Amino acid sequence: MESSRPEGKEEAGLRREREALARELAALRAYYEDLLASLQDGVVVVDPDLLVLAFNPAAEELLGRSATFAVGRVLPAVLGPGTLLPALAARALETGRAHAEHGAPLTRPDGGQVWVSAVASLLADAGGKPRGCVLTLRDLTRIRDLEEQLRQADRMAALGALAAGLSHEIRNPLMGVRGAAQLLAGDPALPPAFREHSRIILREVDRLNALVEGILGFARPRPARLLPCNLNQVLEEVLALEEGGLTERGVRVRRLYDPQIPPVQGDAAQLHQVFLNLVRNGAEAMPAGGELTLRTSYERKSPRCRGVSVAVAEVLDQGVGLSAEASAHLFEPFFTTKEKGTGLGLAICQRIVQEHRGVIEVHSDAAKGTCLAVLLPLAGEQA
Ligand code: ADP
Ligand code: MG
Numbered sequence: 001m002e003s004s005r006p007e008g009k010e011e012a013g014l015r016r017e018r019e020a021l022a023r024e025l026a027a028l029r030a031y032y033e034d035l036l037a038s039l040q041d042g043v044v045v046v047d048p049d050l051l052v053l054a055f056n057p058a059a060e061e062l063l064g065r066s067a068t069f070a071v072g073r074v075l076p077a078v079l080g081p082g083t084l085l086p087a088l089a090a091r092a093l094e095t096g097r098a099h100a101e102h103g104a105p106l107t108r109p110d111g112g113q114v115w116v117s118a119v120a121s122l123l124a125d126a127g128g129k130p131r132g133c134v135l136t137l138r139d140l141t142r143i144r145d146l147e148e149q150l151r152q153a154d155r156m157a158a159l160g161a162l163a164a165g166l167s168h169e170i171r172n173p174l175m176g177v178r179g180a181a182q183l184l185a186g187d188p189a190l191p192p193a194f195r196e197h198s199r200i201i202l203r204e205v206d207r208l209n210a211l212v213e214g215i216l217g218f219a220r221p222r223p224a225r226l227l228p229c230n231l232n233q234v235l236e237e238v239l240a241l242e243e244g245g246l247t248e249r250g251v252r253v254r255r256l257y258d259p260q261i262p263p264v265q266g267d268a269a270q271l272h273q274v275f276l277n278l279v280r281n282g283a284e285a286m287p288a289g290g291e292l293t294l295r296t297s298y299e300r301k302s303p304r305c306r307g308v309s310v311a312v313a314e315v316l317d318q319g320v321g322l323s324a325e326a327s328a329h330l331f332e333p334f335f336t337t338k339e340k341g342t343g344l345g346l347a348i349c350q351r352i353v354q355e356h357r358g359v360i361e362v363h364s365d366a367a368k369g370t371c372l373a374v375l376l377p378l379a380g381e382q383a
Helices: 008-037 057-061 073-081 085-095 140-183 192-219 231-249 270-284 322-328 344-353
Strands: 042-046 051-057 098-106 112-123 130-139 227-229 251-256 264-266 290-298 311-317 358-366 370-378
Touching: 008 227, 042 057, 057 112, 057 130, 073 085, 073 227, 085 112, 085 130, 098 290, 112 140, 140 192, 227 231, 227 251, 227 270, 231 251, 231 270, 231 290, 264 270, 264 370, 270 290, 270 311, 270 370, 344 358, 344 370
Parallel strands: 251 290
Antiparallel strands: 042 051, 042 130, 098 112, 112 130, 227 264, 290 311, 311 370, 358 370
16 A cells, blocks of 8 residues: 555655646646637637537537537537538548638527638647647627618618708709699689699698608708707607697507606707607507507616616507518618608607617517617716
8 A cells, every 4th residue: 555655755756746747737728728718709629520629608609509518519419400610620621721611600599590700720730630620700790780780871871862862853843833732722713623622732742841851851960969858858748749649549648757767868859759750650550549658767887778878768559560571671761561651750760869879679569569669878978
């Protein structure tokens, strides 16, 4: 037994050396684990048979699988069918060169889709013999979203310029038509049927004019003048204008205000326009009447708005909800499903809210109705 006799000098030296080596190895391993863990990019290491050897936290997050699940399984079994990553790794192992994929869709186990770019590089020993392959993965989802926003902004800018030009050209002749119709409508020498027709012309010209005004306002908005405003007050002012009409149409208004909400940094006139549009849309979604709820609250350091503190105003209706098509095009100018709609309401709302550095969100449910939520940074919160 080793403990029964005293340790020789040489043995003690060897033991100390062994212990020092073990400590060094543990430190080295911890160092490489930290290194992998601190990388923003996902890193997956596989052996020549595609057996997963390492799976860092960024890869766990990106791919929606845990390292405990992944390590020790083959890559195709970890990722499921339909991803290009195993093929990419196999190609790197076969050819001995790095291969890249600049954006491939990947379905996570929760059903969400992410876009990733991937590079597969060969892992070889000192003699050049392949020991496996390293996959580095980068999340492109956010970049794709930004690209889509940019395309949308480009479309809006082009549309805006076109609309502004057209509206201008339309407005002047329209005023001429209006003037002439007004003269005819008031001419006692004309038979009553003529005068009635003139009044129809007048009414329709006014409708066209309102549309043109809307387009002009959208295409060339005046800059927002931001001052502290209270959202409860803004909502009340909108209701003062609208509530009579709503009651007539069988729409009851329910107020769920948080009396404590701090002021937001806003342009009161523009915020009126936002909530007027939302209240009208809510009412129009309930042609048979129903309840329209206006709710306010506030959220400290809201993750829904770049982490700044916001006041939230929601307009909830009990209408039919949004179709898939409406959800996809809701904020696009001229998207409307209404016979007499302009499709400008929500496009204007979104532009104003964005100018306030806020966020507009939509939640819809065919069974319960639709909720439009406007989040606006509190006064003094503008980052
Ligand atoms: P408009 O009201 O003139 O149609 P908007 O931009 O205000 O234009 O709305 C665009 C479209 O979005 C509407 O035609 C409608 O289909 C849909 N929509 C907006 N708000 C709601 C809502 N609260 N419930 C159901 N659909 C809505
Ligand atoms: Mg509308």
